[in-house]
Amino acid sequence: xxxxxxxxxxxxxxxxxxxxxxxxxxxxxxxxxxxxxxxxxxxxxxxxxxxxxxxxxxxxxxxxxxxxxxxxxxxxxxxxxxxxxxxxxxxxxxxxxxxxxxxxxxxxxxxxxx
Amino acid sequence: xxxxxxxxxxxxxxxxxxxxxxxxxxxxxxxxxxxxxxxxxxxxxxxxxxxxxxxxxxxxxxxxxxxxxxxxxxxxxxxxxxxxxxxxxxxxxxxxxxxxxxxxxxxxxxxxxxx
Numbered sequence: 001x002x003x004x005x006x007x008x009x010x011x012x013x014x015x016x017x018x019x020x021x022x023x024x025x026x027x028x029x030x031x032x033x034x035x036x037x038x039x040x041x042x043x044x045x046x047x048x049x050x051x052x053x054x055x056x057x058x059x060x061x062x063x064x065x066x067x068x069x070x071x072x073x074x075x076x077x078x079x080x081x082x083x084x085x086x087x088x089x090x091x092x093x094x095x096x097x098x099x100x101x102x103x104x105x106x107x108x109x110x111x112x113x114x
Numbered sequence: 115x116x117x118x119x120x121x122x123x124x125x126x127x128x129x130x131x132x133x134x135x136x137x138x139x140x141x142x143x144x145x146x147x148x149x150x151x152x153x154x155x156x157x158x159x160x161x162x163x164x165x166x167x168x169x170x171x172x173x174x175x176x177x178x179x180x181x182x183x184x185x186x187x188x189x190x191x192x193x194x195x196x197x198x199x200x201x202x203x204x205x206x207x208x209x210x211x212x213x214x215x216x217x218x219x220x221x222x223x224x225x226x227x228x229x
Contacts, residue, residue, distance in 0.1 A: 004157070031215050040123070042204060042219035043158075050215070058216075090157055094215060102148060103217060105157035 002026055004106035006091050012112045013081045021076040021109050023091030031094045032074040033058075033103065034066060036087040043090065049074055081113045116141045116207045118188075120220035128228055133195040135223050137188045137205030146208035147188045148217065149179055153201045161203075164188060175199070195227045 007022045023032065030051050035043040045058030047066040055066045063085060065077045074093075078085060088110050092103040118139045127133050139145050146165055150158040162173025169181045179190045190203060203223045209216040 033216075040221055042221045044219075045216065048216065092158075096215075102160040102163060105150075105159070107157045108155075 004091055004093055004104050006089075006106040006109050008109060009107065010110050012114065013078075014114050015082060017081050018077070018079050019081065019111075020078075021089055021091075021111075023074045023076070023093075023106060024072055025074075025091075025093040025104070026072060027093060027095070027104065028071070029093035029095050029104070030071075031096075032068065033092045033094075034064070034074065034076045035090045035092065036060065037090060037108075038087050046076065046089075083113045085111065086113045087111060116145075116209055116218055118147070118205045118207045118218065118220045120203075120205055120223045122223050123221075124224045124226065126226045126228065127195050129197050130194050133190075133192040133199065133225065133227070135190040135203045135205075135225060137190065137220060139186050139188060139205075139207055141207060142210060145181075145188075146214070147179075147181065148206040148208075149173065149177070149188075149190050150204045150206060150219075151175075151201050152204065152222075158204065161190070195225075197227050197229050200225055200227045
């Protein structure tokens with residue numbers, strides 16, 4: 001049981017380049033999330049998904065797109081990277097909300113945009 | 115909107131001393147509160163949560179948190195800190211239904227425990 005995994009762990013991009021971050025979970029969770037973490041700002045929700053085939057915007061969605069074609073995977077795309085997107089990105093998942101379950105986090109992807 | 119605040123950017127304590135990390139909340143209705151810890155170069159790990167019931171919640175690694183409704187606080191505590199407790203700590207609150215699967219996080223508090 002690997003929990004939540006993220007690929008890649010590190011990446012350096014040039015302004016204007018594109019990339020996709022992959023998140024995978026093996027806990028059969030319904031909900032998945034993408035956050036970015038910046039110093040002094042905590043975690044901010046980029047996009048989330050409440051089930052396979054669904055996505056929704058979070059707090060800071062501009063410049064990002066997501067897809068959830070399979071229940072276990074949640075992809076975050078940057079179509080044209082900007083230096084403001086330099087951050088650490090975390091994926092998380094959680095089961096159905098009825099029991100107020102906690103979210104489970106991946107190890108993060110550190111992205112630098114030059 | 116539901117929100118939490120962590121008034122201290124940093125907390126420094128000596129090993130063996132009590133550790134307190136502060137969190138205050140602002141919510142409509144009943145608060146559902148969480149504490150997470152992030153060790154260097156790692157993802158967030160769940161420590162404990164308050165849903166309802168006892169105001170003192172016990173969690174992982176010897177941590178506990180005290181829910182205080184009158185002071186709208188949910189402070190994280192450990193009676194005797196270890197050097198290995200040095201990490202970044204986040205308080206979080208659940209959003210209101212129907213979006214109650216979403217969490218809002220505080221800015222984080224860096225804890226340093228010196229030997």
